[in-house]
Amino acid sequence: MMPAEWWARDDLHRDAAGRLIFAGADVETLARAHDGPLFVYGAGRIRANLNRLRGALGASGCAHRVYYAMKCNRFAPLLEMLAADGAVGVDICSPDELDLALACGFRAGDISFTGTSVADRDLDRLLIHDDLHINCDSLGQIRRIGERRPGRAIGIRINPGFGTGYGDSARLTYAGARTTKFGIYREQWAEALGLAARHDLRITAIHFHVGCGYLSGQLDAWDRAVGAAADFLADLPEATTVNIGGGLGLPHRAGDAPLDLDRWSLIVARHFGGRGLTVAVEPGDYLVKDAGLLLLSVVGVERKRDTLFVAVDGGFNLHPEPAHYDLPCEPVACVLREPDPARWQPVSVAGNINEALDLWAEDHPMPPLEEGDHVALINAGGYGSAMSSNHCMRGAFTELLV
Numbered sequence: 001m002m003p004a005e006w007w008a009r010d011d012l013h014r015d016a017a018g019r020l021i022f023a024g025a026d027v028e029t030l031a032r033a034h035d036g037p038l039f040v041y042g043a044g045r046i047r048a049n050l051n052r053l054r055g056a057l058g059a060s061g062c063a064h065r066v067y068y069a070m071k072c073n074r075f076a077p078l079l080e081m082l083a084a085d086g087a088v089g090v091d092i093c094s095p096d097e098l099d100l101a102l103a104c105g106f107r108a109g110d111i112s113f114t115g116t117s118v119a120d121r122d123l124d125r126l127l128i129h130d131d132l133h134i135n136c137d138s139l140g141q142i143r144r145i146g147e148r149r150p151g152r153a154i155g156i157r158i159n160p161g162f163g164t165g166y167g168d169s170a171r172l173t174y175a176g177a178r179t180t181k182f183g184i185y186r187e188q189w190a191e192a193l194g195l196a197a198r199h200d201l202r203i204t205a206i207h208f209h210v211g212c213g214y215l216s217g218q219l220d221a222w223d224r225a226v227g228a229a230a231d232f233l234a235d236l237p238e239a240t241t242v243n244i245g246g247g248l249g250l251p252h253r254a255g256d257a258p259l260d261l262d263r264w265s266l267i268v269a270r271h272f273g274g275r276g277l278t279v280a281v282e283p284g285d286y287l288v289k290d291a292g293l294l295l296l297s298v299v300g301v302e303r304k305r306d307t308l309f310v311a312v313d314g315g316f317n318l319h320p321e322p323a324h325y326d327l328p329c330e331p332v333a334c335v336l337r338e339p340d341p342a343r344w345q346p347v348s349v350a351g352n353i354n355e356a357l358d359l360w361a362e363d364h365p366m367p368p369l370e371e372g373d374h375v376a377l378i379n380a381g382g383y384g385s386a387m388s389s390n391h392c393m394r395g396a397f398t399e400l401l402v
Contacts, residue, residue, distance in 0.1 A: 072284025146199025209245025292381020
């Protein structure tokens with residue numbers, strides 16, 4: 001009997017022959033049906049993640065709304081599936097994302113914009129839609145909206161000065177000891193309120209997003225950030241919504257435990273329950289990251305000095321997040337020739353980009369692999385295709401929703 005790998009679950013597992021099964025499909029068969037790198041997304045896993053999050057929000061006792069963070073993955077069939085749900089909104093951060101959201105079936109009233117360094121030309125495109133919700137990230141943005149649309153309803157993105165992210169990484173923390181570009185700090189708050197009043201802008205929401213990928217070990221820090229953000233509501237009698245951002249994490253490594261949603265829900269309830277507010281949340285990764293694989297072909301297996309390299313036909317330009325943020329996409333053999341992990345060898349999985357960063361994994365135990373085999377990179381559904389580039393002109397890939 002084959003031992004379960006740490007990432008295995010009902011919709012991602014091996015069959016009795018050692019073949020990787022995802023969303024009911026044989027992954028090796030999918031890979032062989034498409035020439036070149038292939039992103040595969042599981043619709044069922046996305047729906048399950050969405051329902052799990054909705055359940056946690058419901059348990060908080062607060063009215064709630066989910067806005068999917070489009071920047072995480074903008075594959076049109078995926079967006080169309082979420083729009084068809086009817087109760088899911090979409091979080092955007094550019095006018096082009098607005099156009100794509102509308103084209104995929106979202107209404108302007110289902111869309112929440114939270115952007116940074118927003119140009120006048122951006123605002124002019126956004127403000128065409130009166131029912132589009134806009135969270136202002138800076139004093140200048142408040143002023144420029146007021147000059148263009150006095151009397152409009154707005155939200156304000158605030159920075160509580162506390163934050164957290166996966167593994168307490170500074171690169172994944174958007175609010176904290178280091179001053180960041182995001183949101184209105186407490187010391188700017190009076191000026192922000194004054195600007196809004198000067199232009200008769202109605203502040204109906206606050207927004208905060210304090211970091212990405214946090215798990216249970218970071219919930220104490222997240223609780224502190226939520227409490228500091230909630231304090232801003234005292235000055236906003238017209239506020240109807242508090243948007244707690246995204247950042248809910250998922251396991252990336254063996255030993256990572258799933259986020260404790262029961263505890264997360266209790267934190268939401270403690271800060272916002274009984275206040276008559278709608279709690280909005282903007283998940284990206286939580287909905288789609290573990291619902292995606294990146295399938296690559298093995299083009300070489302070769303030892304160089306003390307390292308056994310497995311070369312694959314796709315590089316870090318197709319999924320930059322592991323290199324930028326140390327959020328790994330673990331390589332998994334699509335067909336398991338050796339079921340005993342004690343007989344696996346440590347390898348470095350190398351992509352096809354002429355950069356030293358282009359290593360998917362180092363010293364990573366894997367079963368025997370040969371040219372023509374396929375490797376699946378798990379947790380590839382978020383911030384992969386959406387962040388990809390054509391570096392070295394190797395940016396081509398295919399996407400598939402199953």
